[in-house]
Amino acid sequence: MENVTEGTWDSLPEKLNDKIRETLRELGFSHMTPVQAATIPLFMNNKDIAAEAITGSGKTLAFVIPLLEILLRREGKLKKQQIGAIIITPTRELAIQIDEVLSCFTKHFPQFCQILLIGGSNPVEDVKKFKEHGGNIIVATPGRLEDMFRRQADGLDLVSAVKTLDVLILDEADRLLDLGFEASINTILGFLPKQRRTGLFSATQTQEVENLVRAGLRNPVRIAVKEKGVAATNTQKTPTRLQNYYMICKANEKFNYLVSFLRQRKQEKHLVFFSTCACVEYYGKALESFVKNVKVMSIHGKMKHKRNRIFTEYRKLESGILVCTDVMARGIDIPEVNWVVQYDPPSSASAFVHRCGRTARIGNHGNALVFLLPMEESYVNFLSINQKCPLQEMADFKCTVDHLPKLRSMAQNDRAIFEKGMKAFVSFVQAYAKHECNLIFRVKDKNREKQRQKMLLEKKEKQGEIRKSFAKNKAWSKQKSKKEKKKKVALKRKHEKGSDLDDEDVNELLRDTRLLKKLKKGKITEEEFETQLTAVGRSAGGSDVSD
Numbered sequence: 391m392e393n394v395t396e397g398t399w400d401s402l403p404e405k406l407n408d409k410i411r412e413t414l415r416e417l418g419f420s421h422m423t424p425v426q427a428a429t430i431p432l433f434m435n436n437k438d439i440a441a442e443a444i445t446g447s448g449k450t451l452a453f454v455i456p457l458l459e460i461l462l463r464r465e466g467k468l469k470k471q472q473i474g475a476i477i478i479t480p481t482r483e484l485a486i487q488i489d490e491v492l493s494c495f496t497k498h499f500p501q502f503c504q505i506l507l508i509g510g511s512n513p514v515e516d517v518k519k520f521k522e523h524g525g526n527i528i529v530a531t532p533g534r535l536e537d538m539f540r541r542q543a544d545g546l547d548l549v550s551a552v553k554t555l556d557v558l559i560l561d562e563a564d565r566l567l568d569l570g571f572e573a574s575i576n577t578i579l580g581f582l583p584k585q586r587r588t589g590l591f592s593a594t595q596t597q598e599v600e601n602l603v604r605a606g607l608r609n610p611v612r613i614a615v616k617e618k619g620v621a622a623t624n625t626q627k628t629p630t631r632l633q634n635y636y637m638i639c640k641a642n643e644k645f646n647y648l649v650s651f652l653r654q655r656k657q658e659k660h661l662v663f664f665s666t667c668a669c670v671e672y673y674g675k676a677l678e679s680f681v682k683n684v685k686v687m688s689i690h691g692k693m694k695h696k697r698n699r700i701f702t703e704y705r706k707l708e709s710g711i712l713v714c715t716d717v718m719a720r721g722i723d724i725p726e727v728n729w730v731v732q733y734d735p736p737s738s739a740s741a742f743v744h745r746c747g748r749t750a751r752i753g754n755h756g757n758a759l760v761f762l763l764p765m766e767e768s769y770v771n772f773l774s775i776n777q778k779c780p781l782q783e784m785a786d787f788k789c790t791v792d793h794l795p796k797l798r799s800m801a802q803n804d805r806a807i808f809e810k811g812m813k814a815f816v817s818f819v820q821a822y823a824k825h826e827c828n829l830i831f832r833v834k835d836k837n838r839e840k841q842r843q844k845m846l847l848e849k850k851e852k853q854g855e856i857r858k859s860f861a862k863n864k865a866w867s868k869q870k871s872k873k874e875k876k877k878k879v880a881l882k883r884k885h886e887k888g889s890d891l892d893d894e895d896v897n898e899l900l901r902d903t904r905l906l907k908k909l910k911k912g913k914i915t916e917e918e919f920e921t922q923l924t925a926v927g928r929s930a931g932g933s934d935v936s937d
Contacts, residue, residue: 397421397422397427398420398421398422399411399414399420399421399422401422401427402430402431402434403431403434403435404431404434404435404459406455406459407458407459407462409495409498409499410455410458410459410495410498412498413494413495413498416494417494419451422448423447423448423451423452424443424447424615425441425443425447425448425449425452425613425615426448426451426452426455428441428613428615429441429452429453429456429589429613430452430455430456432611432613433452433453433456433457433460433587433589434456434459434460436460436587437587437610437611438587438588438589438607438608438609438610438611439588439589439590439591439607439610439611439613440590440592440603440607440610440611440612440613441589441590441591441592441612441613441614441615442592442593442594442595442612442613442614442615443591443593443613443614443615444593444615444629444747446629446723446747446750446751447615447629449561449591449721450487450488450491450561450721450723451491452591453477453559453561453589453591454488454491454492454495455495456557456589457475457477457527457557457559458495458496458499458502460475460556460557460587461474461475461502461526461527461556461557462499464556467501468501468502468526468554469524470503470523470524470526471520471521471524471525471551472524472526472551472553472554473525473526473527473528473548473551473552473554473555474502474526474527474554474555474556474557475526475527475528475555475556475557475558475559476527476528476530476535476552476555476557476558476559476582477492477527477528477529477530477559477561478530478531478532478535478558478559478560478561478566478575478578479529479530479531479561479562479566479721480531480532480561480562480565480566480568480569480571480720480721481531481565481717481720481721481722482508482509482510482531482697482698483689483697483698483701483717483718483722484561484562484720484721484722485506485508485529485530485531486506486508486698486701486702487721487722487723488529488561489504489506489529492504492527492529496527502526502527503523503524503525503526503527504525504526504527504528504529505519505520505523505524505525505527505528505529506529506530507528507529507530507531507534507535507538508530508531508534508698509531509533509534510694510695510697510698511698513534513537513538513541514544516534516538517538517541517544517545517546520538520546520548521545521546525551532566532571532574532575532578533571533574535574535578536574536577536578539577539578539581548581549581552581552582552583553583555582555583555586556586556587557586557587557588557589558582558586558587558588558589558606559588559589559591560575560588560589560590560591560602560606561591561721562591562592562593562720562721563590563591563592563599563602564592564593564594564595564596564598564599564740565592565720565721567596567598567599567602572598572602575602575606576605579605579606584608588606588607588608588610590602590603590606590607590610593720593740593743593744593747594740595614629747629750629751629756631750631754631755631756632746632747632749632750632755632756632757632758633755633756633757633758633782634746634757634758634779634780634781634782635757635758635759635760635781635782635783635784636759636760636761636762636770636781636782636783636784637759637760637761637762637783637784637787638762638763638764638767638783639761639762639763639789640763640764641763642794643789644733644761645673645676645793645794645797646789646791646792646793646794647761647787647789648662648677648731648733648761649677649680649681649791649793650787650789650791651731651759651787652677652681652684652711652731653680653681655728655729656681656683656684656709657709658709658728658729659707659708659709659710659724659726659727659728659729660710660711660712660727660728660729660730660731661712661714661718661724661727661729661730661731661745661748661749662677662711662712662713662714662731662733663714663715663716663718663719663730663731663732663733663734663736663745664713664714664715664733664734665715665734665736665737665817665818665821665822666715666814666817666818666820666821667690667691667692667715667817668810668813668814668816668817668818669715669733669734669814669817669818670688670689670690670713670714670715671688671690671810671813671814672807672810672811672813672814673713673733673814674686674687674688674713675688675807675810676797676800676807677711677713679796679800680793680796680797681711684709684710684711685707685709685710685711686710686711686713687700687703687704687710687711687712687713688700688712688713688714689701689704689712689713689714689715689717689718690714690715690717691715691717704724705724705725708726712724716736716741716744716745718748719736719741719744719745719747719748720744722748723751724748726754727748727749727751727756728749728756728757729749729756729757729758729759730745730746730748730749730756730757730758730759731758731759731760731761732745732758732759732760732761733761734761734818734821734822735760735762735766735769735825735827735831737821737824737825737826738826739772739773739776739777739779739826739827740777742760742773742777742779743777743779745758746758746779759784760781765830765832766830766831768830769827769830769831770783772827772830905922
């Protein structure tokens with residue numbers, strides 16, 4: 391459904407409840423966004439909806455308002471433990487956000503009770519809460535909701551409670567499937583009555599989403615909404631008020647540029663995205679030391695109980711830095727985010743778009759910046775073609791301060807930071823190697839690898855005899871010390887050139903470390919250590935590192 395523009399709430403074919411209209415005024419929503427204007431009338435006329443709209447387009451109100459209208463118009467009043475509507479969303483942060491928006495409306499309707507069912511809380515407490523207070527409207531993540539359906543032994547009969555269900559909402563449906571919730575969704579759908587209204591909302595339509603549409607919706611109306619003023623031939627997936635930038639810098643300059651960038655914008659609100667949980671742990675701790683007088687917080691998917699508190703606290707801040715993974719990339723609406731900074735390009739182009747969509751939401755202006763290595767510059771053209779996401783270079787930004795010596799000093803003096811850094815490096819290499827654009831993001835360059843192998847072979851041929859005589863005249867400890875020194879120099883040179891450390895070097899270093907540990911523990915003799923060390927030096931094999 392193209393060419394849908396904004397409209398007023400009065401333009402709806404059916405009149406809204408006065409209390410809903412009053413709440414909209416309180417929240418400052420005087421006009422409907424295109425996705426709201428397209429979906430609300432159809433939903434209120436008992437149509438199933440499969441809607442696709444760009445991130446930040448106002449999808450939450452597009453299903454909250456018709457959901458409430460449908461429940462208000464039902465003939466029989468819902469009892470405390472009868473479920474009238476379920477909203478399923480992929481992450482607990484998004485579920486919390488939807489629950490807060492819903493609460494703004496339900497406070498005017500005491501006949502409805504709502505309940506939030508998400509991970510990170512005690513399921514036994516959730517059962518107790520439902521039995522005591524009920525839940526006519528459930529906002530839930532798939533895993534927790536599926537678990538609640540199976541808790542008959544705790545005295546909870548959710549299967550009977552959903553027989554009165556009128557509305558099911560699947561929010562961020564593509565992300566639900568990306569995170570592996572397909573089995574949970576199918577299980578939940580099996581418990582629900584067929585006679586219901588279903589709304590499926592997504593920023594992108596994939597084959598998996600299409601399969602879910604066929605399984606969960608009956609004769610749905612399909613809607614694809616573009617922003618007002620965007621030409622029909624243009625399928626840009628980011629808001630028009632978003633300024634997208636990229637910055638080219640070497641690998642050993644990225645941290646310096648990040649720190650300088652954040653220091654210059656202390657009064658603003660930033661989301662800084664990293665590829666892995668380990669990177670968030672390490673860089674979040676580092677930025678606390680380098681960007682003073684600014685609130686720096688970290689959040690990722692492996693956090694348990696702290697996630698809800700951190701997310702709620704950050705949303706209330708006027709300025710600050712949230713270091714995060716893609717757990718914050720979808721549907722999250724954080725007020726007044728000025729900059730979305732991507733330290734590493736995400737594993738998929740669609741994730742890039744969703745990260746950027748945390749700013750410039752619902753008519754506001756915002757900015758996004760991604761750091762790229764010189765060899766990654768072609769990613770800019772790829773995004774422009776693949777995602778219709780144009781980027782402009784931030785070439786005038788200068789960084790003259792080197793923060794790396796202090797960062798290294800922190801790792802030397804604090805073992806916890808050193809270990810976080812090691813885990814971050816390994817996880818980063820793994821994530822980088824799995825990037826969908828592996829022609830751009832290459833862990834190894836074939837030509838450079840051939841040159842390196844050739845140089846290694848020549849070096850071994852020249853030093854073969856010297857190595858043997860050296861081994862007879864020098865103690866093994868001195869040989870090992872010199873070998874380690876050479877490795878450090880080689881690694882330093884690679885680092886200074888901005889090149890990636892390949893997995894062969896990493897594996898050899900790990901093998902040497904294991905041999906040294908065995909020697910210290912007395913598991914092998916010095917003679918065995920020397921023999922195996924020499925054998926390792928002659929070996930050219932490598933293996934993949936996995937979590």
